[in-house]
Amino acid sequence: MFEFWLLASDSYSSMANDVLIIGGGFAGLAAGVALAEAGRAVRLLEQKPHLGGRARSFFDPVTGSKVDNGQHIFMGCYHATIRFLSTIGTLDRVRFQKQLTVHFLERTGRLSVLRCPSLPSPWHVLLGVLRSGSFAFKEKLEILRLGRSLQWVKALERGPERLSVREWLTKLGQSERLQRNFWDLLCIAALNEDPSVASAALFERVLRLALFTSPEDSRLGIPSVGLSEVYADAAAAYIRSKGGRVECRQGVASVLVSEGQCRGVRLSNGEQIEAEGVLSAVPPLQLASLLPGDLLRHEPFFAPVVSLRPAPIISINLWFDRAITDLDFVGLRGATIQWLFNKGKILGAGENYVSLVLSGAHRHIARSKEELLATALLELRELFPRAQKASLLHSQVIKERFATFSPTWEAEQLRPSPRTPVRGLYLAGDWTATGLPATIESAVQSGYNAARTIQDDRRNWSTTP
Numbered sequence: 001m002f003e004f005w006l007l008a009s010d011s012y013s014s015m016a017n018d019v020l021i022i023g024g025g026f027a028g029l030a031a032g033v034a035l036a037e038a039g040r041a042v043r044l045l046e047q048k049p050h051l052g053g054r055a056r057s058f059f060d061p062v063t064g065s066k067v068d069n070g071q072h073i074f075m076g077c078y079h080a081t082i083r084f085l086s087t088i089g090t091l092d093r094v095r096f097q098k099q100l101t102v103h104f105l106e107r108t109g110r111l112s113v114l115r116c117p118s119l120p121s122p123w124h125v126l127l128g129v130l131r132s133g134s135f136a137f138k139e140k141l142e143i144l145r146l147g148r149s150l151q152w153v154k155a156l157e158r159g160p161e162r163l164s165v166r167e168w169l170t171k172l173g174q175s176e177r178l179q180r181n182f183w184d185l186l187c188i189a190a191l192n193e194d195p196s197v198a199s200a201a202l203f204e205r206v207l208r209l210a211l212f213t214s215p216e217d218s219r220l221g222i223p224s225v226g227l228s229e230v231y232a233d234a235a236a237a238y239i240r241s242k243g244g245r246v247e248c249r250q251g252v253a254s255v256l257v258s259e260g261q262c263r264g265v266r267l268s269n270g271e272q273i274e275a276e277g278v279l280s281a282v283p284p285l286q287l288a289s290l291l292p293g294d295l296l297r298h299e300p301f302f303a304p305v306v307s308l309r310p311a312p313i314i315s316i317n318l319w320f321d322r323a324i325t326d327l328d329f330v331g332l333r334g335a336t337i338q339w340l341f342n343k344g345k346i347l348g349a350g351e352n353y354v355s356l357v358l359s360g361a362h363r364h365i366a367r368s369k370e371e372l373l374a375t376a377l378l379e380l381r382e383l384f385p386r387a388q389k390a391s392l393l394h395s396q397v398i399k400e401r402f403a404t405f406s407p408t409w410e411a412e413q414l415r416p417s418p419r420t421p422v423r424g425l426y427l428a429g430d431w432t433a434t435g436l437p438a439t440i441e442s443a444v445q446s447g448y449n450a451a452r453t454i455q456d457d458r459r460n461w462s463t464t465p
């Protein structure tokens with residue numbers, strides 16, 4: 001059975017904590033803000049010298065630019081995230097479009113746009129598609145057919161839950177060309193996985209939430225500052241303003257479990273900290289290293305912790321001596337690189353700096369940085385005439401090997417709820433059971449779900465005779 005930790009109460013740090021949170025990414029910080037708001041004494045422990053986890057920014061010493069670990073896009077349907085940013089006072093640092101507008105550039109140099117007018121759903125998308133030069137007439141009919149089935153047929157009637165996105169789209173009559181030029185780009189951007197393995201049920205949910213709910217929900221939001229400035233410091237300041245603590249360089253080595261109850265944590269420096277509740281807001285593999293071995297081996301609830309597979313994202317940041325495009329961002333059709341973001345323009349820093357995104361990058365992650373850079377430059381020079389004369393001043397290739405979990409339909413069955421079988425131990429993180437792909441919104445929702453569960457349990461215990 002479980003490995004029990006023998007804990008002498010006097011070995012704990014003298015300060016009794018109400019809730020300990022492990023991890024200072026979106027999930028941990030959102031939970032911390034919600035619990036602090038509810039009057040709980042929160043202590044958040046982050047192992048790194050900085051907060052932000054997989055969504056952070058830093059200064060590039062060569063150019064002095066603010067650089068994100070990878071471009072992050074928000075959406076109007078990120079309701080929990082919008083609430084979180086409003087609470088900490090930073091919502092204005094994400095610039096939302098007035099209406100969904102996406103440009104696509106083909107290898108032939110042809111530029112087209114999908115712009116969805118402010119009409120009630122689903123007409124905003126349907127009219128946007130009909131008016132767009134991004135699709136052939138036959139493809140527009142295919143998209144309308146898919147839209148109609150999303151709008152009028154209940155999700156479970158068609159049973160996409162065991163299908164891949166590729167199988168589902170083919171079943172719904174989407175041609176191979178339309179899949180390659182449109183749906184694949186959308187699927188990889190939203191789910192960070194190839195359509196041949198990504199879960200159709202998850203993709204369908206994303207389409208419903210993002211495209212077929214309202215024109216406001218369909219809008220994209222792009223941070224106008226570095227990612228960390230969007231939330232990390234402001235969330236920490238909020239927690240501290242409510243009397244909580246947020247500490248970096250505080251790695252947790254293990255959670256302490258005895259007799260089926262979580263009592264606190266042991267830090268990497270050996271110190272033990274007691275708490276009424278412990279919330280793990282770390283990715284699954286890190287959680288595996290924190291749990292007692294017997295618990296991980298024998299408690300089925302924790303099986304997903306070692307079963308979820310990672311999906312990588314590669315970001316290539318390039319600084320040129322001149323602007324290569326006036327667009328804010330553009331989807332690249334038929335290229336290895338999927339998206340270009342004009343960071344110099346978006347951040348308003350006066351630099352000719354672009355960030356290229358390659359999501360679901362399993363096939364490319366082992367390639368050398370030099371090779372990836374060469375591919376990117378070749379494609380940019382082919383796609384953007386101005387890039388042919390531009391000189392490259394500086395470059396960076398950032399590989400995030402564990403960017404998200406791989407959202408196959410099997411993985412969807414494995415995602416755990418916030419309440420664990422160990423009393424007092426809770427889970428949050430983009431990979432837990434939110435029904436969303438591993439995104440900022442999933443992380444924030446998971447933090448809120450965990451905070452609510454912790455509050456509910458406390459109320460139940462206090463009313464138990």
Ligand SMILES: Cc1cc2nc3c(=O)[nH]c(=O)nc-3n(C[C@H](O)[C@H](O)[C@H](O)COP(=O)(O)OP(=O)(O)OC[C@H]3O[C@@H](n4cnc5c(N)ncnc54)[C@H](O)[C@@H]3O)c2cc1C
Pocket residue numbers: 022023024025026027028045046047048051052053054055069070071072073074250251252253281282283286290313314315400402403404428429430431438439440441443
């Ligand atoms: C390159 C890239 C691009 C992305 N693009 C988008 C996008 O466009 N839109 C979108 O919505 N999402 C995007 N995502 C996904 C998004 O970043 C994540 O879903 C989200 O940041 C996950 O937050 P989290 O709090 O669940 O986990 P994390 O951010 O991983 O936070 C976990 C924290 O726990 C800390 N930790 C781990 N172990 C310990 C320990 N033992 N002790 C103390 N602390 C510990 C870690 O250091 C980390 O800070 C992208 C991700 C990447 C990598």
